Amino acid sequence: MANNQKVxxxxxxxxxxxxxxxxxxxxxxxxxxxxxxxSSKDAGKIGGNITKKLIxxxxxxxxxx
Numbered sequence: 001m002a003n004n005q006k007v008x009x010x011x012x013x014x015x016x017x018x019x020x021x022x023x024x025x026x027x028x029x030x031x032x033x034x035x036x037x038x039s040s041k042d043a044g045k046i047g048g049n050i051t052k053k054l055i056x057x058x059x060x061x062x063x064x065x
Contacts, residue, residue: 015050022049 023030026049028042035043 018050018053019046022046022053025049 020030023046026042026045028038028046030038030046
């Protein structure tokens with residue numbers, strides 16, 4: 001099966017930057033590279049906050065149209 005995902009230039013770098021910013025905001029010590037010692041709870045804090053932020057950004061874009 002073909003991968004039909006659209007690739008947005010720079011999106012990966014922006015998400016990576018967001019990940020580290022949010023990790024520092026919620027008090028999770030995230031390091032470059034492998035983070036296998038990260039607890040599920042801490043990973044969930046980061047992922048949940050990324051999701052919230054992306055939804056807020058999408059809502060803002062939709063309301064500006």
